[in-house]
Amino acid sequence: MVDVADGATARMGAPASPATSTLTAGAAVRAGARTAPPGVGGRRGNRASLRKGLEIAFFVTPALALFLFFVVWPIVKAVQFSVYRWKGYGPLVDFVGLRNYVSVLTNEVFTDALVHNLVIVVLSIGIQLPLGLAIALLLNRTMWGQGLLRTVIFVPYVLAEVIAGVVWYQLLQPQYGVIDTMLQAVGLSGPAQGWLGTPDYALLTVVVVLTWKYLGLAVILFLAGLQSVPEELYEAAQIDGATWWQVQRKITIPLLGPTLRTWAFLSMIGSLQLFDMVWILTGGGPANATSTMATFLITEGTKRQNYGIAAAASVVLFVVALVLALGYQYFVLRRDNQDTVVTRKKATK
């Protein structure tokens, strides 16, 4: 029986039976103190280590238990459900292998939903990044009402998606909604079925509402990132006679890179999981024009009781999110270190 302290001592190059000499025993205690895992303490003369292990266990266990029970376990179950045909009652007996995945991935409703998610990812970043950056750069200066402005910009983000959705739903009503009314006042007219009721416009309309809801977050985060750009760089650039735009393009935006990239990452993950806003605005309709992977799996699971199909869809959702997240980490976030090195080199030249 090799316990942890032994293992640690062995790694340190000491004999594997540490208790034979006081010297190695001391080493074992020290090693144990550094490496004892929770709940494993060990041996006589090692009570400090045991106590520490118990302390760690005491502190970590509640969170870990809650996390394993309500996060990890359901996810494992989702993977299990996904290989059975199951209507929600009786035991899991009808093993169907990967057939649920095949039926999800060949279901046009799901692939459309996946495409909608990807469209929302691209449009959210494509619209909010330049717009948010422009607003943040313009507002990054001492001006009257600055604090108030920042508060106001952030308000939509704090509202529940449901509440924002219900208000926008009313604004977007065909004919008597305020948006159509304002269009009529300038001689235009919205689509007859309303913005949310016309398949061609519905997804774009949802994107507009999402932009309204989340642009403030982007602006606030970008402004925060701008605060960490060293003042000396601005001063140096000004002394060199750089214009405002040159400073933004050559100094501010490159230095804001890490913030922008991390924000885009969070935005991407959020768009892939989109549910609340779509559910309120359109319920995934009209004719599935605004369905997302999340609305698909909720419809399958709770309305049609196709738990196997819903579970397979949720696993696909997770895999898509994971692949995009890892790809993003690999191709985009990885460069952050190189970027800072380059910037530093340029700065020292």
Add this chain to the structure above:
Amino acid sequence: MSADALTDLSIAPTARERRRRRSTNAFQGGNPLVYAVALVVVALTLGPVLYGVLGGFRTNAQLAADPAGPPDPWVLSNYTGVLTNPAFWQYALNSAVIAVVTTALVVVFGVMAAYPLARYQFRWREGLYMVFVLGLLFPATVAIIPLFILITRDLQLGNTWWGVALPQAAFALPMTVVILRPFLQALPKELEEAAMLDGTSRIGFFWRILIPLSGPGLVTVGVLAFVGSWNAYLLPLLLLQGDMKTLPLGVADFSSEHSSDIAGVFAFTTLAMVPALVFFLTMQKRIVNGLQGAVKG
């Protein structure tokens, strides 16, 4: 007393430095273009919200006759109708209890877990931390169907406050640990050594020094958890029925059940957003700090 001094040392300089930086910003002052842009942004941001608030002061006849007009005359009946509606208060109570329980669980369990992950040396520390970091990648959506079955059938907690609060807290834990760990790591090592020399145990250090000093961090994660719970829709939608519903569910229901009473919908929606807005306005700094911390990663 000494704790206050320490907080001052660790927090105040950055704030002060920022203010100094901003005040010497190279490109100062607003020009008319900047103010114009700012006004447009404010109008577009607040427009829909204000329209909802004002719409609650109008009658349906007014809304139909001139959707874009102001209240004329102002009517209070929509708002009083909602405020005398017992369902509204029931929903608000449910939302409040669930949010408070979620927040308490997240803050207590989160800081407990973050403490050894930040300040103990042990072999599985980074591995354990990675478990929580990976948790960030698992949205509740992925696990929602099994979670629904686990809570309603296995635990018999469907349609209860706990049934929503427990999983919400579990899904909020990763972010909490990820925010709190660097925060706790930043507290000076000397404090711990001094406490140990004075004969304090690590648990004593946790209670008497670490917790009081990490107040700002705890408030940040607490606010994030509270707002997340208050606004949550998907999990309550699956788990709660009847008079256990939370405000977002109530708003959605009211909106679909009273779809002809638009003024009533506006009043209900406005009153439902008031608590979140008030909470946000008082805690604004904390929310922004927390989100910034998450982005800086």
